[in-house]
Amino acid sequence: MKGSRGFRLYLFLIILCIMLGGCSRNSGEASEEAADKVEMAPLQSPGVQNLVFQSEALDREMRLSVYLPAGYKASQRYPVLYFIHGYGSKETDMFDGLDIQQNADRLIEAGQIEPLIIIAPQMDNSYGLNAVANPGNPASPSGERYEDYLVEDVVKYTDTHFNTLAERGSRYIGGISMGGFISLHSAFLHSDIYSKVGGHSPALFLDDWSLAGGENGLVQLLYPTEALRQERDPLLLAQNRDLSKLSIYLDCGAEDSYRFYEGTEQLYTLLKGKGVPVEYHLRAGQHDGDYWKSHMDEYLKFYAGRTKGS
Numbered sequence: 001m002k003g004s005r006g007f008r009l010y011l012f013l014i015i016l017c018i019m020l021g022g023c024s025r026n027s028g029e030a031s032e033e034a035a036d037k038v039e040m041a042p043l044q045s046p047g048v049q050n051l052v053f054q055s056e057a058l059d060r061e062m063r064l065s066v067y068l069p070a071g072y073k074a075s076q077r078y079p080v081l082y083f084i085h086g087y088g089s090k091e092t093d094m095f096d097g098l099d100i101q102q103n104a105d106r107l108i109e110a111g112q113i114e115p116l117i118i119i120a121p122q123m124d125n126s127y128g129l130n131a132v133a134n135p136g137n138p139a140s141p142s143g144e145r146y147e148d149y150l151v152e153d154v155v156k157y158t159d160t161h162f163n164t165l166a167e168r169g170s171r172y173i174g175g176i177s178m179g180g181f182i183s184l185h186s187a188f189l190h191s192d193i194y195s196k197v198g199g200h201s202p203a204l205f206l207d208d209w210s211l212a213g214g215e216n217g218l219v220q221l222l223y224p225t226e227a228l229r230q231e232r233d234p235l236l237l238a239q240n241r242d243l244s245k246l247s248i249y250l251d252c253g254a255e256d257s258y259r260f261y262e263g264t265e266q267l268y269t270l271l272k273g274k275g276v277p278v279e280y281h282l283r284a285g286q287h288d289g290d291y292w293k294s295h296m297d298e299y300l301k302f303y304a305g306r307t308k309g310s
Contacts, residue, residue, distance in 0.1 A: 042161050046070045048095050053157050057148035063122040064154070065091045067101055068162070069108055069115035077165045080117045080158055081303050082150075084175030084182045087125050087203070094120040097289050098176075103296045113304040117162055121154045127203075127222060128182030129232060150182070151190050172303045174198030174249070176292050177260075184234040184248075184267075191246050196303055198249040200295070201256055201287055204234060204263025211258055235263065238270050248278040249302045251295065253285030260287065 043049050048067050055062045069078065085094050095101050100118060107113040126146035159166040173194045175183040180202025187197035205212060205222070212218035223229035230236055250268050252261040261282055268280035281298070285291035 042066065044068070044072070044074070044162075046072050048101050050092060053153075055149045055153045057145040057153050062149065062153075063091055064157070065095055065120040066162070067095065067104065067118035067120075069117070070105055071115065072117075072163070074163060076115075077163050078115055078117045079170035079172065079304060080119060080162075080164050081300075082119050082121065082154065082158075082171075082173040082183075084123055084128070084173070084179030085120065086175070086177035086179050087127075091120040091122045098293050098296060100296060100300075104300055107297065107300055112306060113300050114306060116304045117158070117164060119154065119158050121150060123150070123179070123182060125178070126182075127178055128185055129222070131221075132224070132228070147186065147189075151186055151193055155193065168193060169195045172196040172198075174200065174299065174303065175202075176200045177287065178203050180204075181234065185232060185237070187246060187248075188234055188237040188241055188243060191241075191243060195245070196247045196249070198299060198302060199234075199251075199264065199267075200292055200299060201252045201260050202234070202250070202264060202267075203258070204260055204267060206263050206266070208259075235267055235270065238267055238274075238276075243271065243274070243276045246276065247302075248276060249299070250278065251281040251283060251298075253287060253291045254282055255285060256287045258287055 042051050046068050048065060051064045051066060052061050053064065054060075072078070083094055083100065085091055104113070104116070104118065108115050123146065126144065128146050128150055130147045131144040155171070158164060164170070171194050173183045173187055174180070174197060177200075180199035181204065183197050184199045184202055184204075187194045205218070209215060209217060209219045222232060230240075248271060250264050252264045254261065264280065265282070268278060271278040279302075281295075283291075283295065285294065
């Protein structure tokens with residue numbers, strides 16, 4: 001009997017150890033999963049950092065690359081430039097490929113521009129639009145609200161996590177190629193949010209879609225109907241909206257392979273005729289990183305250049 005009781009006690013202790021060990025492992029796994037879901041606080045120190053945050057409009061995590069200027073501190077508030085990447089590119093390319101950080105650091109140190117925060121958000125190949133289902137193009141996205149993500153989620157996250165001047169007069173937006181389209185479209189529709197906008201070789205298509213997939217290509221994403229074109233095309237928005245409070249910078253390479261200088265020149269002429277503060281620069285160069293890098297100083301001076309006497 002004693003042997004039987006001893007065996008049962010031994011068996012009980014083995015089972016108990018297994019149960020406790022299993023609980024310990026499960027508890028550890030649950031803790032790790034919970035830790036993965038905790039949003040990491042962004043760094044509050046100068047330099048570039050890559051972040052992930054939850055977008056309400058898109059209902060998923062999205063990425064941001066963030067530049068904080070030298071001397072960044074909690075006692076000071078800074079203007080913000082939202083700088084948008086091109087088609088087929090990503091947010092990190094804005095700093096890795098275009099030397100924005102190096103140019104901004106140098107111009108700030110020289111006193112030629114105000115210290116500013118630069119935000120490069122992930123935009124995928126969305127053209128910054130709130131997508132609608134298009135029965136004529138099964139590949140078209142449905143329900144992806146990139147416009148809301150940019151003007152609501154990204155701006156809100158920036159203003160609540162960094163020391164920004166959270167006001168229209170200190171909020172700018174610009175971009176290259178597709179990013180230029182996104183910036184002009186966003187600023188023209190939301191001039192209450194931004195005070196300056198730049199389109200650098202902006203993807204302004206006229207009526208020739210041969211370089212963008214033809215009649216079943218990009219046009220089906222941008223303007224699947226004439227009604228949507230009226231609501232989205234920066235040229236038509238410029239024609240129909242009051243943009244007098246915006247400052248606008250346009251430029252393009254004279255050898256641009258997409259001939260975006262044609263749409264850019266039309267937009268400039270239209271804005272100039274309406275008395276909107278706008279400048280346009282047609283320079284030697286192609287539709288590539290070398291062109292944009294070579295003019296990054298001019299871009300930054302437009303957005304954050306110090307005024308005389310400041």
